[in-house]
Amino acid sequence: MALGFSMILGVSRSLNLAHGDLVVLGGYVGYSLWAAAGLSPVLLLPVAALALAPAALVWDWLLKRTPEPKELSSLVLTFGLSLLLQTVMRAIWRGEYRLIAESSLGASLQLGTLALNRGRVLAAVAALAVVGLLWLALTRTRWGQAVRATSIDPQAAALVGINVDGARRSTFLLALGLSGATGVLFATLHYVHPAAGVELTLMAIVLSIWAGVGHLRSVLAAGLLLGMIEALTVTGWGPGWREPVVALMLLGSLLARSGGLARGHAH
Amino acid sequence: MRSGLAALLGMGVLAAVPPALGFHPYYLFLLSTAFLLAAVASAWNLLAYAGPISFGHAAFFGLGAYGAALASLGGLSPWGAIALGGLAGAAGAAGVGLLSIRLRGAYLALGTLACAELLRGLALIWSEVTGGGAGLAGIPALPVLPWLPRVLTEGRAGAYYLALALLGAALGLFALIRRSRVGLAFAALREEEERASLLGLRPLPWTLLAFALSGLVTALCGGLYAHVVRVVEPDLVFSRHYSILPLVMATFGGLHTLLGPAAAAIALYLLSELVLHPLLPALHQVGYALALIAVILYLPGGLAGLRRGGRRAHP
Numbered sequence: 001m002a003l004g005f006s007m008i009l010g011v012s013r014s015l016n017l018a019h020g021d022l023v024v025l026g027g028y029v030g031y032s033l034w035a036a037a038g039l040s041p042v043l044l045l046p047v048a049a050l051a052l053a054p055a056a057l058v059w060d061w062l063l064k065r066t067p068e069p070k071e072l073s074s075l076v077l078t079f080g081l082s083l084l085l086q087t088v089m090r091a092i093w094r095g096e097y098r099l100i101a102e103s104s105l106g107a108s109l110q111l112g113t114l115a116l117n118r119g120r121v122l123a124a125v126a127a128l129a130v131v132g133l134l135w136l137a138l139t140r141t142r143w144g145q146a147v148r149a150t151s152i153d154p155q156a157a158a159l160v161g162i163n164v165d166g167a168r169r170s171t172f173l174l175a176l177g178l179s180g181a182t183g184v185l186f187a188t189l190h191y192v193h194p195a196a197g198v199e200l201t202l203m204a205i206v207l208s209i210w211a212g213v214g215h216l217r218s219v220l221a222a223g224l225l226l227g228m229i230e231a232l233t234v235t236g237w238g239p240g241w242r243e244p245v246v247a248l249m250l251l252g253s254l255l256a257r258s259g260g261l262a263r264g265h266a267h
Numbered sequence: 268m269r270s271g272l273a274a275l276l277g278m279g280v281l282a283a284v285p286p287a288l289g290f291h292p293y294y295l296f297l298l299s300t301a302f303l304l305a306a307v308a309s310a311w312n313l314l315a316y317a318g319p320i321s322f323g324h325a326a327f328f329g330l331g332a333y334g335a336a337l338a339s340l341g342g343l344s345p346w347g348a349i350a351l352g353g354l355a356g357a358a359g360a361a362g363v364g365l366l367s368i369r370l371r372g373a374y375l376a377l378g379t380l381a382c383a384e385l386l387r388g389l390a391l392i393w394s395e396v397t398g399g400g401a402g403l404a405g406i407p408a409l410p411v412l413p414w415l416p417r418v419l420t421e422g423r424a425g426a427y428y429l430a431l432a433l434l435g436a437a438l439g440l441f442a443l444i445r446r447s448r449v450g451l452a453f454a455a456l457r458e459e460e461e462r463a464s465l466l467g468l469r470p471l472p473w474t475l476l477a478f479a480l481s482g483l484v485t486a487l488c489g490g491l492y493a494h495v496v497r498v499v500e501p502d503l504v505f506s507r508h509y510s511i512l513p514l515v516m517a518t519f520g521g522l523h524t525l526l527g528p529a530a531a532a533i534a535l536y537l538l539s540e541l542v543l544h545p546l547l548p549a550l551h552q553v554g555y556a557l558a559l560i561a562v563i564l565y566l567p568g569g570l571a572g573l574r575r576g577g578r579r580a581h582p
Binding site for chain 2: 062072073074075076077079080081083084086087088091198199202205240241243244246247248250251254255
């Protein structure tokens with residue numbers, strides 16, 4: 001049950017209430033390209049990721065300018081951005097439900113005695129690949145060092161000669177690119193519609209609370225756990241229960257980790 | 268004092284509008300919705316006066332709407348039903364307020380958002396009581412008051428004056444609180460919670476009171492709305508718009524001021540419906556989002572700066 005997409009979701013965290021809406025936007029962009037040009041979903045991933053690059057620059061610019069108290073202001077600001085995105089998406093795609101229904105993805109993959117849905121396998125593989133690459137990039141490259149240093153202490157990072165603004169900007173580009181790619185994966189598995197973003201945002205917050213900010217491997221575990229709880233809820237009680245359960249999990253996690261999420265930014 | 272006079276004057280002018288418009292139903296409906304939103308924005312502002320920033324006022328609005336609709340369909344008179352809905356909203360809001368024991372600031376805001384989403388989801392599922400996604404229809408209309416001229420209480424005009432009265436009551440409540448010891452306690456907790464509690468002020472009861480009062484006013488609006496529109500649906504009354512619009516309007520109009528949120532609510536709503544809607548039918552909500560972003564970015568200090576401005580505005 002869509003474990004893959006929830007894993008990716010956890011990677012690109014910040015107190016960004018428009019996060020889910022960006023994922024949905026990625027899904028719609030992917031859908032339009034698929035419907036218009038018939039691109040294969042694998043090719044759609046990088047295209048949708050690139051399509052969100054302008055949004056990333058806007059987000060970076062806006063969030064850099066939010067005043068103190070940073071967390072509350074960014075929350076309010078992105079709440080507004082979320083409304084903006086939903087309205088625009090509703091205007092362009094008219095609130096219709098869209099699905100990237102590529103026939104090759106519906107086919108099942110025979111693995112010995114296991115029959116797996118190819119779309120889900122693709123999502124899971126892509127999610128694992130992205131998390132792996134991101135982990136390598138963050139721990140093994142100079143860029144990763146810069147990003148991590150900026151996240152821990154921007155002033156100190158600037159003092160030792162790290163381009164803090166650059167690191168910030170590339171983080172936003174990467175995070176929103178991931179959202180776009182996630183959106184495509186999401187759209188191959190579920191119908192996207194403009195209001196779907198809220199639930200995705202709440203799930204992303206739950207995941208980052210569970211995993212702790214910036215711990216990529218715990219994000220994988222948390223993503224698996226959340227995906228399983230979601231799947232059990234849907235099969236046990238029916239799909240209507242998904243949203244309330246996600247909201248309940250958010251409340252519970254917030255209360256349990258009231259001091260958590262110490263900083264606004266992931267990595 | 269001056270803002271109180273301005274409010275009374277404004278109310279008098281607004282009360283004279285329906286005859287001037289010839290009781291045109293569409294404009295009356297538009298204006299009464301604007302007043303309801305203004306009252307919700309004032310209620311939101313009342314809570315913000317005590318500190319918490321809410322992302323979940325839709326929860327209280329929806330509780331009021333559903334509470335009133337159910338009571339009314341159960342045979343209670345609409346007035347009693349709206350009052351009952353208001354109490355349901357106050358109780359629900361106090362329940363949400365309990366989150367403040369563990370959560371602060373941005374995390375409390377997220378908690379209120381989660382509560383609103385939770386209630387919306389429950390209203391969708393619990394179809395034996397709430398009618399599920401189809402909602403409840405056939406809510407009785409508000410009765411005509413026998414001792415007033417018919418033209419003032421019938422149909423849209425009746426809703427107009429009731430919404431205006433509710434807005435007046437919300438503003439009156441806020442003005443009263445600001446001048447009383449309760450308001451001092453709210454402001455003290457908002458600005459310096461630690462120092463206030465050292466002085467012997469226990470935060471929780473005051474925060475719960477602020478939540479309950481804010482929830483009461485919001486839920487009364489919800490109940491009135493249910494009886495004007497005569498249908499309630501989860502996606503209608505628990506819509507996130509009732510969480511985000513009060514926040515936008517109150518922030519835009521000036522946090523913690525008496526008239527700012529209500530004035531901004533009426534102005535923004537009418538601008539959005541009368542100007543933006545005909546120009547860009549699909550995009551008219553964009554105005555709210557842009558207004559919010561502009562306020563956060565360009566008012567010095569953003570929310571905190573407005574807070575300081577608000578403190579200067581009253582003794």
